[in-house]
Amino acid sequence: MPENIDRIKQELKESLLEVLALDDLSVNDIEDDEPLFGGKLALDSLDAVEIVVVLQRKFGVNTKGLEGRKEIFTSINTLAQYIIESGNK
Numbered sequence: 001m002p003e004n005i006d007r008i009k010q011e012l013k014e015s016l017l018e019v020l021a022l023d024d025l026s027v028n029d030i031e032d033d034e035p036l037f038g039g040k041l042a043l044d045s046l047d048a049v050e051i052v053v054v055l056q057r058k059f060g061v062n063t064k065g066l067e068g069r070k071e072i073f074t075s076i077n078t079l080a081q082y083i084i085e086s087g088n089k
Contacts, residue, residue, distance in 0.1 A: 009080045025041075
């Protein structure tokens with residue numbers, strides 16, 4: 001399981017860099033426990049919508065019912081854990 005979560009984290013970072021057009025960053029610039037919102041990434045609510053799209057399309061996560069579950073979007077760690085708990089990847 002640890003290598004599976006590491007792979008998911010890597011894919012998440014790559015997808016977010018691409019979808020959010022974070023051209024000045026690399027995968028190595030994003031720490032697994034770094035806040036996605038309010039941190040150096042400075043993501044906003046529109047970026048959150050893009051993250052939901054990544055969860056749906058890339059990882060096959062059913063995102064219905066995510067309203068009010070902001071904690072899932074805290075970091076790469078929390079997103080990866082949610083993907084695993086959803087039974088995907």
